[in-house]
Amino acid sequence: xxxxxxxxxxxxxxxxxxxxxxxxxxxxxxxxxxxxxxxxxxxxxxxxxxxxxxxxxxxxxxxxxxxxxxxxxxxxxxxxxxxxxxxxxxxxxxxxxxxxxxxxxxxxxxx
Amino acid sequence: xxxxxxxxxxxxxxxxxxxxxxxxxxxxxxxxxxxxxxxxxxxxxxxxxxxxxxxxxxxxxxxxxxxxxxxxxxxxxxxxxxxxxxxxxxxxxxxxxxxxxxxxxxxxxxxx
Numbered sequence: 001x002x003x004x005x006x007x008x009x010x011x012x013x014x015x016x017x018x019x020x021x022x023x024x025x026x027x028x029x030x031x032x033x034x035x036x037x038x039x040x041x042x043x044x045x046x047x048x049x050x051x052x053x054x055x056x057x058x059x060x061x062x063x064x065x066x067x068x069x070x071x072x073x074x075x076x077x078x079x080x081x082x083x084x085x086x087x088x089x090x091x092x093x094x095x096x097x098x099x100x101x102x103x104x105x106x107x108x109x110x111x
Numbered sequence: 112x113x114x115x116x117x118x119x120x121x122x123x124x125x126x127x128x129x130x131x132x133x134x135x136x137x138x139x140x141x142x143x144x145x146x147x148x149x150x151x152x153x154x155x156x157x158x159x160x161x162x163x164x165x166x167x168x169x170x171x172x173x174x175x176x177x178x179x180x181x182x183x184x185x186x187x188x189x190x191x192x193x194x195x196x197x198x199x200x201x202x203x204x205x206x207x208x209x210x211x212x213x214x215x216x217x218x219x220x221x222x223x
Contacts, residue, residue: 006153009151033212035214040120040216040217041216041217042115042201042203042214042216042217043154043201043214044213044214045211045212045213048211069144077112088153088154088210091153098156098159098169099156099212101146101153101154101155102153103151103152103153104151104153
């Protein structure tokens with residue numbers, strides 16, 4: 001069974017700080033997606049990474065896929081209160097295209 | 112604008128009741144999914160469907176069944192609700208494995 005370990009589970013920081021969220025596995029994934037979920041809503045896709053070593057930027061968010069396609073990270077520069085939410089990584093593995101989700105990181109950015 | 116809608120945002124049911132959660136997507140997607148979301152556990156797949164009248168078990172199908180009679184509609188059924196099925200239920204759809212999954216807003220189900 002493929003698993004994704006996401007860390008940290010909770011993160012509370014001040015506005016302007018930087019942070020990194022990690023997503024790790026012992027399994028190889030064909031692609032990895034990052035979602036953001038706000039309270040009372042479903043997750044919304046932020047990015048999909050497909051190639052080992054790939055780096056994608058979305059304004060202040062930088063996503064990286066590990067060279068071996070077993071891990072990924074999300075780095076936020078100068079966090080804003082609007083970044084507050086639940087961040088989820090999800091890997092597409094070898095189980096018929098099903099996504100395997102990490103446990104999520106609850107981010108709180110205080111003004 | 113793409114849309115996945117779920118029949119209820121909040122639902123309170125009694126133990127033993129039969130519960131229907133409905134999901135409709137307007138994107139003509141082949142694949143549809145039902146997840147439950149619990150704190151610290153992420154999203155866990157209950158059932159999914161790759162086509163009309165087709166269904167496959169996910170990781171936690173016990174106590175649930177599904178129905179997909181039309182392409183746009185995927186229903187989750189709790190035959191006899193139990194308190195351990197209190198959770199947030201999320202429906203999602205996508206066109207193919209490499210594409211984005213679009214999620215509905217979720218149904219927060221409480222079983223008392």
